[in-house]
Amino acid sequence: MLLDAQWTHRLLNEGVDPVIWRVHLMLIFMMFATRYLPKKYMIIVSLCLGIVFDLYYLGLIGIYAVILPLIIWMMYLVHKFLFENIFNLFFGLIIFITSFEILNVGLQLMFNLITVNPLYFVTKVLGPTLLLNMVLFCVSFFPAKKLFWN
Template identity: 35%
Template sequence: MNIKAQKIFGQVLFILLAFYLDGLMKWAFLNNMNHGVVSILPQLMLMVIVMLTMRIDDRRQLIIYGIVFGVLYDSYYYGIIGLYTILLPLMMVGIDHFKFLLVKNNMGYELSIYFLSLTFLQSGIYLLERLLQQTNTDVLDFITYTLGPTLLWNVVVLFILYIPLANISEWLVKYRRDNK
């Protein structure tokens, strides 16, 4: 197995680990906080995908990751195939399209991209669920009780985990000897 294939395998394992930790985080301690009307959705997998998307140059690989992990997330967490399957690749291609504006990866830029991605993904899921008549929550309740707490929780988690996740994702993308 050559180095590039090993790095791709490592990227897939990294995303799968984040996928698993999403569920573990929700089960372990967010279940105790989600008893009322407030609903916090951990998005560690999205955090890892945004960081990898900022570093991977191959758009075809990004679309494949988006579709595969979108189907996996939909089948495991939602039961409705299509929500993440559609929105995740769209979000990844959008990030890839505008990352030329990035001079150098830094925490502020990646935090804003993650914030916008999370807002896009949660709002898109809400709109698709409304379209499919899976929810009857109005927009203000969604913003107040789901989107706001989810954004706050995930931004705090990103502040805590930024340095290790950025270092791992940087290492998993670079595979040339001169670039480590």
């Protein structure tokens, strides 16, 4: 979680154009962890991490405390198909990160925490975030496979 925030902050400061690159390493490794760790444990851990993330970054409990367990639950729903091959994992990651970002923006819009143009969100937030996390998935797949597979 700390690496996610540090890399995201670093990438925000590097660019001239206001493109938001959001790193989701925690989500990538949680997806790998769902292969062996029990559902109840992962949902409780994601709830606790969501609360910590909410308190530290947003100052209120609710946004990430809802989104993270929901995404983990979605991972367990497609668990049987997710780990058949690397392509299913890759496209599953795209679906989970897209869901995470849309739920994040949707909840923040619902509580009037942000105002965002949908075109700006897709082109300056979602697109770069997906691209960056696809590259991170490709880089982290083999170390994570060694860690979470037999």
